[in-house]
Amino acid sequence: MKGFTTKIVHNDRQHTIEHGATHKPIHTSVAFGYADARDLAGVFQGTQPGYTYGRQVNPTVDALEDKVTVMEGGLKSICFGTGMAAIGTTIFALLRPGDHVVCSAFLFGNTNSLMNSFDTQGVDVTFVDATQAQAVADAIVPATKLVFVETIANPRTQVADLQGIGKLCAEHNLVYVVDNTMTSPYLFRSKTVGASLAINSLTKYIGGHGNALGGTVTELGNYDWRSFPNIYDTYQKGDAQLWGITQIRKKGLRDFGAALSPEAAHHIAIGAETLALRMARQCDNAACIAEFLDEHANVQKVFYPGLKDHAEHARAVQLFGSGGAILSFELDPDIDIWRYLNRFNVIINSTNLGDNRTLAIPVAHTIYFEMGAERRKTMGIADSLIRLSVGIEDVEDLIEDLAAAFD
Ligand SMILES: *Cc1c(COP(=O)(O)O)cnc(C)c1O
Numbered sequence: 402m403k404g405f406t407t408k409i410v411h412n413d414r415q416h417t418i419e420h421g422a423t424h425k426p427i428h429t430s431v432a433f434g435y436a437d438a439r440d441l442a443g444v445f446q447g448t449q450p451g452y453t454y455g456r457q458v459n460p461t462v463d464a465l466e467d468k469v470t471v472m473e474g475g476l477k478s479i480c481f482g483t484g485m486a487a488i489g490t491t492i493f494a495l496l497r498p499g500d501h502v503v504c505s506a507f508l509f510g511n512t513n514s515l516m517n518s519f520d521t522q523g524v525d526v527t528f529v530d531a532t533q534a535q536a537v538a539d540a541i542v543p544a545t546k547l548v549f550v551e552t553i554a555n556p557r558t559q560v561a562d563l564q565g566i567g568k569l570c571a572e573h574n575l576v577y578v579v580d581n582t583m584t585s586p587y588l589f590r591s592k593t594v595g596a597s598l599a600i601n602s603l604t605k606y607i608g609g610h611g612n613a614l615g616g617t618v619t620e621l622g623n624y625d626w627r628s629f630p631n632i633y634d635t636y637q638k639g640d641a642q643l644w645g646i647t648q649i650r651k652k653g654l655r656d657f658g659a660a661l662s663p664e665a666a667h668h669i670a671i672g673a674e675t676l677a678l679r680m681a682r683q684c685d686n687a688a689c690i691a692e693f694l695d696e697h698a699n700v701q702k703v704f705y706p707g708l709k710d711h712a713e714h715a716r717a718v719q720l721f722g723s724g725g726a727i728l729s730f731e732l733d734p735d736i737d738i739w740r741y742l743n744r745f746n747v748i749i750n751s752t753n754l755g756d757n758r759t760l761a762i763p764v765a766h767t768i769y770f771e772m773g774a775e776r777r778k779t780m781g782i783a784d785s786l787i788r789l790s791v792g793i794e795d796v797e798d799l800i801e802d803l804a805a806a807f808d
Contacts, residue, residue: 405472405587406677412468413670425464427667431455457655461663465670466617469607472586472673473599475619477646479654480666484582484602486659487616489515491598492547494653495576495645497631498523501544503575505531505561507554507780510768512580516549532713534565541569546631547576552591553583553717555754556729556764556788557781558704560713563720567595574628576645582606585755587680588721597624598645603661603669605755606726609679613668615661620646679757679793683726686759686799687791693800694730699807701731701785727754729764732785736807738763742787744806747798754790759799764788 402408413425433452435441444451452458466478481487496502496519504516506528513528520526529536531550548570550561563579570577578598579591585606591599601607603615626632626644636648654660684707691705706717707724717724732738742750742761751760752768762768765784769777791799 406674408471409468409676410674412471413464416464416467425461425667425670427663428460429663455663456658456660457650459660459663459666461670462661462666465603465615465661465666465673468670468673469586469601469603469617470619472607472676473581473601473619473621474586474590474592475599475621476642478617478619479646479650480603480661481616481618481654482659482661482665483614484600484604484616485511485515486657487600487602487618488512488580490653490657490659491578491600491618491649492519492524492549493657494649494651495629495631496524496546499525499544500546500631501525501527501542503527503529503537503540503545503548505529505550505554507531507557507559507561508551509555509580509582510772512549512551513772530559531561531566532559534562534569537562537566538569541573541575545573545575546629547578549578549580551580551583552589552721553706553725553727555583555727556704556769556786558706558711558725558727558729560706560717560720562716563591563594563596570597571595571623574625576624576629582755583727584721584725585676585680587677588684588723588725592621592623594720595623596621602755604753606680606683607676607755608669608672609676609755609757610668610672611753611756611758613665613672615665615669618646618649680726682793683791684723686793686796687726687728687789688724689796690789690791690799690803691724691728693803694728697804697807699733699736701733703730704728726791727788728791729786729788731783732787734785736785738766738785738787741806745802746805747794747802748789754788756790757793759792759794760790762788 443449469478516526527540576597579596580600582602599619688707694700695703705728748759
């Protein structure tokens with residue numbers, strides 16, 4: 402089995418499944434019983450495989466973790482209740498007061514807010530323009546432990562210099578965390594640029610149907626955790642490549658408790674089966690829509706890495722083979738953004754992205770509102786900026802909707 406979709410669709414069957422089921426059933430049991438109590442002790446002590454308690458492990462969640470690991474080409478994954486829980490828990494489990502993080506300035510809004518919270522908890526955070534590896538290099542100080550970037554930034558679609566930053570992190574022995582949510586493992590494997598850990602919000606493309614929240618972190622095997630000073634003695638045993646992810650599972654998932662529910666894991670696993678099909682269509686649709694908007698007289702600017710005049714177009718094509726399925730555009734100043742948005746018949750005015758349905762959102766007034774006008778200005782977020790998360794609908798219907806709203 403070599404193909405991306407073949408592997409995902411058949412992954413559950415690589416292990417024994419109850420009653421010959423073709424995919425992993427939903428196990429709702431929180432606890433797991435053992436006839437011989439010594440087995441229970443063995444599972445707790447990690448000397449034998451098995452399940453203890455639902456906050457830490459669950460067979461349905463396990464199956465999804467395996468699937469994400471296969472998608473990312475990594476060693477091991479941990480699922481969380483949301484993408485934010487995956488990010489927050491990972492940083493909480495790995496860093497200590499006095500540590501320093503270099504972080505992309507073009508970030509998902511809540512991640513930006515979270516990083517600012519860490520900044521008040523003793524972890525210093527420097528935000529830089531991650532489209533330039535040099536900006537990351539300039540921000541590195543002796544206390545720097547970790548670099549955090551996204552692949553394609555939301556909403557202005559800047560593409561980070563993922564390869565250049567990977568090289569830097571290797572040189573400086575830094576943990577390199579890539580949030581792959583906007584591209585998903587179908588378009589991009591963080592492992593190929595030397596990332597240590599890949600984060601995915603499962604809520605977005607991997608789940609795809611807007612019916613379950615989830616997040617994940619995957620160990621990619623590129624980092625030597627023996628040189629990371631924050632690993633507790635207890636977790637410095639066994640395969641050193643897994644020390645980091647083990648600490649995230651114990652100190653993060655177990656102690657912080659943001660576990661993914663088995664029902665949500667099931668929804669996401671079913672969604673993941675069609676990730677490649679959906680994303681290919683969504684990227685094609687987005688490319689058509691970007692061209693249409695780019696030529697439209699009432700649109701001032703379109704931000705989409707698939708367009709030739711996008712600053713990181715060549716990088717996007719090289720790394721992702723596509724411009725992705727998110728784009729944003731600025732309306733002409735004389736067009737009322739509310740009147741425009743309110744005329745859609747197919748497109749939904751809604752947050753979220755990576756859904757099968759096309760979603761539009763006026764970003765300055767919603768997801769980037771709390772940030773304030775000043776920071777929005779530095780991020781290039783105009784009041785007339787609309788983000789489109791392009792869905793799987795027939796593209797003619799989407800273009801007709803966007804065109805009719807201008808008339
Ligand atoms: C949505 C998103 C998240 C957070 O994921 P949730 O599942 O909503 O918590 C993190 N990073 C990026 C890039 C996202 O788009």
